[in-house]
Amino acid sequence: MNGRDLIACAQTGTGKTAAFGIPIAVSLLENRHGTALVLAPTRELAQQIDGFWKSLTQLSGGLHSACIIGGMSFSAQARMLSKKPPLVIATPGRLLDHLNQRTVNLSQTSILVLDEADRMLDMGFAPQLTRILKYLPQKRQTLLFAATWDTAVDGLSRKYLHMPERVAAGTISQAATAVVQKVLPTAGNKKNETLLDVINERRGSILIFARTKSRTDRLARYLNSYGLEAGRIHGGRTQGQRNSTLAAFKNGEMRILVATDIAARGIDVFNISHVINYDLPRMAEDYIHRIGRTGRAGLSGEALSLLTPEDRSQWNDISKLLKKTGSSIPVTCSLERGV
The missing domain is CATH 3.40.50.300 (P-loop containing nucleotide triphosphate hydrolases)
Structure with a gap:
């Protein structure tokens, strides 16, 4: 990654998790003081990303993660966050709970990923995203991933991304050809x-x-x-x-x-x-x-x-x-x- 903001649209099943996970790992290895935040719309997607990250970084010491989702122990998550993991993967609602309780600090976040951003908007997470992003530094890299594109996602990108590069794999919103x-x-x-x-x-x-x-x-x-x-x-x-x-x-x-x-x-x-x-x-x-x-x-x-x-x-x-x-x-x- 060259540090620029990015909008990426692709059909499901085309490897979007690897597309941001691998570059984040490289970036965090090069900058041990950097941290990253990945926001996902559902608990299952957050857990899937966390599983991919653990497999990717199992031989890279220090690149541990914290998966912050609802339905799991808040106190156990707070203990994970106290160890200052380089990567936090979260759903918006539970992350806001931790921000309100001051058990997480996002002020040093250098990379933000909005995964399945279109789904987050469909599920009504726009107000939560607005509140969360107030805790992040203005100077950061933001990566937005989506499988479909509409006016709501376009508005989100205009609000939070700065002169982003755009990448599309196949036709946006197209059904998988296989x-x-x-x-x-x-x-x-x-x-x-x-x-x-x-x-x-x-x-x-x-x-x-x-x-x-x-x-x-x-x-x-x-x-x-x-x-x-x-x-x-x-x-x-x-x-x-x-x-x-x-x-x-x-x-x-x-x-x-x-x-x-x-x-x-x-x-x-x-x-x-x-x-x-x-x-x-x-x-x-x-x-x-x-x-x-x-x-x-x-x-x-x-x-x-x-x-x-x-x-x-x-x-x-x-x-x-x-x-x-x-x-x-x-x-x-x-x-x-x-x-």
């Missing part, structure tokens, strides 16, 4: 049966997206009742439950994971074969992030959306976005043809 997209028409009262048939026709790991916490719970119970090992992740579960479920899914102990959009970004499971949209996302851009959980790191994948007559308006918005970005248009399939 993912075969399909849509399967069904009726609202037959979605569960259709989902069961779809799962039974497929091999490999499956990530299913549902719209609400309660529906995620109900779907996981329904699948379990048919002898399918299905876990669930949503914001209502404890961090320990989320961690253990995700670990079982990653390790292949559990074939099916049902999740809300909390898993749509940052969950880097290498070998997800299929993504199923049981419910369509409320925002068209989230469709891009959901299906990007498969077809990562050069592998191919399949994304299948269950479409009821009530979903037509949302599906039209998704189709318009796909056409606008030059993405592949999903093909309509039947259960017999959709394997």
Whole structure:
């Protein structure tokens, strides 16, 4: 890195974590007095970044990190922060808690990374970002990473970045090209049966997206009742439950994971074969992030959306976005043809 601010846009699964993690490690090795802060929208993404950092720096003495997220012990995090780690990886809410309690000092931060900045804005973190950045020095390098670009992200960059360089890998907001997209028409009262048939026709790991916490719970119970090992992740579960479920899914102990959009970004499971949209996302851009959980790191994948007559308006918005970005248009399939 040459010290300039940076805006980087790329499809999911293209190695954005390495794109900022490796240069930060080099910078901190060259300047042992420097520190860096990475802000992420979700706990899982923050933990993933922390895991990458620990693997990257395991042979580099002194480059330890502190992962500051909700759902974990505040006092244990305060003890980690008291050791003045060169890198702090945090979600905005918990970091503000520590700033309010004066258990963290950001006045010497030389590098700031806003990872998945578009998602942070979608989740309503703009006020928290404004408060956090008041604690950082004006003279710093700021790196902004996003998978989609809109007026809100553009406004954020104008507010906090100074004459940034811009890098784009592929077309901004474009669906991952390694993912075969399909849509399967069904009726609202037959979605569960259709989902069961779809799962039974497929091999490999499956990530299913549902719209609400309660529906995620109900779907996981329904699948379990048919002898399918299905876990669930949503914001209502404890961090320990989320961690253990995700670990079982990653390790292949559990074939099916049902999740809300909390898993749509940052969950880097290498070998997800299929993504199923049981419910369509409320925002068209989230469709891009959901299906990007498969077809990562050069592998191919399949994304299948269950479409009821009530979903037509949302599906039209998704189709318009796909056409606008030059993405592949999903093909309509039947259960017999959709394997």
